[in-house]
């Protein structure tokens with residue numbers, strides 16, 4: 001397809017050649033790395049068992065259960081960026097419910113004589129109880145997730161802590177079900193090494209699949225930049241809700257696993273010490289990745305166990321060291337501090353090992369994806385504003401602005417600093433609410449759309465200050481945009497490849513966006529926009545900070561894409577040579593108002609425009625109201 005794509009799109013072959021084989025290569029290396037990782041985990045568990053007998057087996061089981069619990073926790077925290085202390089609540093529910101459903105009926109009658117009939121006498125196998133436990137976890141997540149998903153950052157973390165405290169309190173109070181603060185016993189000890197290891201591997205695969213899925217990508221995108229995600233049509237609240245439900249269900253099952261490992265427990269077993277330990281493991285390993293969760297557990301479990309040995313006192317070189325209780329918590333706290341200080345992204349450095357979704361891993365990942373052909377030409381429509389106004393504390397940033405920009409053409413939007421250009425874009429895309437006025441695209445009322453609905457009306461934007469999803473790869477940034485536009489996965493991947501080729505980003509596809517050089521970041525933001533296949537794009541200073549060669553290259557790419565797809569561009573830039581070269585019409589703003597509008601040569605001759613630039617202390621010649629070939633990339 002490389003040659004075919006180049007011929008069809010007119011893009012240079014150098015971008016297309018590495019792209020054609022990119023997904024296959026990436027997936028193959030991921031698959032190999034995961035196979036090695038999982039084999040190592042298995043080998044480590046087996047070695048521990050063989051070397052240390054029962055003691056080693058106990059550590060291995062504990063490690064695997066911790067992997068399941070921390071991977072479940074990371075499915076929310078890693079993807080949304082919100083640290084949760086509430087997952088102990090899910091684990092508590094899972095452990096008690098699975099315990100109730102599986103304990104011997106005779107024992108249950110003695111230990112819990114007042115147990116409600118609905119919960120009594122089931123005596124199920126652990127496997128038969130698991131679906132009910134998962135459903136209960138999902139129901140509890142759905143009930144609590146609505147409130148938690150509305151919050152972000154520290155407020156969300158505090159809310160999760162509140163949830164843990166409430167559930168812990170309820171468990172203490174519901175004596176007829178939980179025996180209150182007394183030990184809840186008689187839970188079959190079904191979590192042996194095989195079960196724990198199998199569960200840990202399954203959780204890793206599910207967590208990886210979720211991370212790479214549509215919703216996982218959306219959650220990570222919203223985590224990295226909520227405003228940019230909204231501009232693509234992604235609702236950050238919904239992504240947090242979905243992540244909370246997936247993660248909560250997994251944590252409930254991990255709680256059951258934990259309960260069947262302990263055999264006897266109380267509400268305190270799921271309270272702050274456990275939650276703190278799990279959060280510590282996640283942060284030590286690296287919160288944003290599944291690999292980080294696994295690495296954190298391996299290191300922290302070994303550390304915890306070593307310190308626990310010392311907790312009861314020991315003799316070192318003939319010196320008796322007395323018992324110091326609470327040493328394991330202190331050690332974990334110190335580990336967190338050390339990691340945050342030396343490696344803020346955790347031991348794994350924020351890198352993910354292994355493949356994407358399990359289904360695709362096992363279904364022949366090496367199959368390559370063909371870049372999509374150019375989309376159908378955008379429909380004839382116009383972006384229109386009338387009387388659009390917005391003030392900030394009495395300052396009219398945009399005042400009674402009316403203009404029109406059609407698809408199939410480039411409309412320049414220029415004006416001195418502070419003229420109101422970015423505010424206008426923010427109004428048109430619903431990032432800001434307008435005080436007055438109307439804005440329509442192709443007949444649709446833009447101002448009536450929700451913030452996440454503008455993209456669906458065919459209007460996309462870039463940002464003056466780059467807003468990429470820094471923790472996502474270049475490929476994922478563009479893929480997220482195509483998925484957010486409602487494209488099925490395979491088509492979205494093909495579209496992503498097409499846009500990476502169009503903006504010469506193929507060789508960088510597997511690099512995290514935050515690690516890109518500046519010019520490539522600017523190109524990526526435009527490629528991400530185009531992956532939505534919009535009819536109109538609002539480009540806010542796409543050439544800012546670029547050198548003349550980069551600007552020329554960008555101009556050529558934009559011209560080609562625009563001509564090929566018939567998309568409309570509203571182009572804001574201070575480089576008037578760049579704007580003049582691309583635009584068929586130019587709108588000029590000053591102090592919030594449109595002061596001139598028309599063909600570039602008409603606008604250049606307009607006294608009000610000359611005045612606006614000279615008024616900023618510049619001469620007419622420096623205002624670059626020249627023909628394109630008279631200037632050399634100067635900026636206003």
Ligand SMILES: Nc1ncnc2c1ncn2[C@@H]1O[C@H](COP(=O)(O)OP(=O)(O)OP(=O)(O)O)[C@@H](O)[C@H]1O
Pocket residue numbers: 392395396397415416417418419420421422423424464
């Ligand atoms: N969120 C905000 N709060 C307060 N004032 C704002 C806000 N956004 C914009 N403004 C003000 O509105 C005016 C227009 O700013 P805007 O960024 O839209 O201009 P601009 O033409 O895009 O300028 P530049 O070319 O420098 O980016 C400025 O006075 C700015 O300080």
